[in-house]
Amino acid sequence: MAYQLEQLKKKVRLVCATGALLACLQGAWAIQPVSANFTQVFDAQSQALTIWKMADNPDVFIFDFPGLVYQGRSFNRITQFTEQQFTEPYPKVLNNQELASYIQASRRTQSDFAFGHDVLVSELVQFFNYALRDKIELYPEELVIRDFLLEQELVRFWRGFYQAMRPDAVVLAVPQTQHRKTDEPMITAGARYTILLHELAHAEYYTNSHYRKFCQRFWYQTLKQEQRNAFKNFLASSNYSVENEELLINEMQAYLIFTPDRRSFSAHRLGISDLELQSMRDAFRHGAPPIALPMSVPGGL
Known part of the structure; x- marks a missing residue:
């Protein structure tokens, strides 16, 4: 040393x-x-x-x-x-x-x-x-x-x-x-909660291979092309490198499920209806393997 x-x-x-x-x-x-x-x-x-x-x-x-x-x-x-x-x-x-x-x-x-x-x-x-x-x-x-x-x-x-x-x-x-x-x-306390939860969702994706593989299947097999494009446009507006598919999948799961603050993520910001966003969330939660993070969190923080 x-x-x-x-x-x-x-x-x-x-x-x-x-x-x-x-x-x-x-x-x-x-x-x-x-x-x-x-x-x-x-x-x-x-x-x-x-x-x-x-x-x-x-x-x-x-x-x-x-x-x-x-x-x-x-x-x-x-x-x-x-x-x-x-x-x-x-x-x-x-x-x-x-x-x-x-x-x-x-x-x-x-x-x-x-x-x-x-x-x-x-x-x-x-x-x-x-x-x-x-x-x-x-x-x-x-x-x-x-x-x-x-x-x-x-x-x-x-x-x-x-x-x-x-x-x-x-x-x-x-x-x-x-x-x-x-x-x-x-x-605020609500903002800290959202940021911490969002970042820990990335950690879950990196360190849990079962969860990561599920997210990849969800991106390619469950989401429609227009829904994937909606996420690409949303992330591009924040200067993410949208040519990096792995980055897109990781950000998708963190925003979709683990970002309860509507100022950071919402159906409006994604360019879809509230009903469609809820349907995407329901499908994700239904198929996801068990993880330590809460899959349902209060919104509107």
Whole structure:
């Protein structure tokens, strides 16, 4: 471990000042994941970053942020890399100016570019390797994620590259409840519940092969072509890479069943009738295998 750390420091000095690197390492290694269930995570309040490990699924880690700008500086660039690149000839980690321009062109800010995030460790390894190769100067908040992965032995740094030790582990990000700030919107308890549930639905898709296969069958065999197109149009409006069919299926199940806030997802936003949306939900619930997440949640949060 000591040898790997020394090699890591030498390599990262190309893209990060030494002082910032050491601060990131110390900050990340001071944070240890806390085992918790859904209710414990939802009810928690903290003025500092908390990292949870789901008690019923230890392959799922949740970064719980006391602020949307803090969360955005940690995960926005990663989400742009994993979910929103569809015109680039090859995957590319945006530099700070490119990221700022991209967010501005999306009519978003660091605080509302995305309210929750989900990413596989294998995708994080790709992100950090591309950033290292292209000498992209990452934010200190992003380096905290990288160093957490190293400390938890989800990733190792070996012979000049990051390698996934647990590629199928999942990292999520959600915000704490908060009042409206000058540069950040309010996060109500209902919004936090929706974001947490939605992101955990992605984790279920990643880590439960039976559930994932059911979602794929539902997409291809149960939904009609016009219904699939409705989801594509809905997701395209939020800059998702709709050429990625696996991403579409994952987002479909998370929005269809696990996004009770009508401001985030509704029949109107999908461009269909309430009756058709309810029929789709009924068909999904009827065929889905048992999972830990609640399949029926109150709407109108």
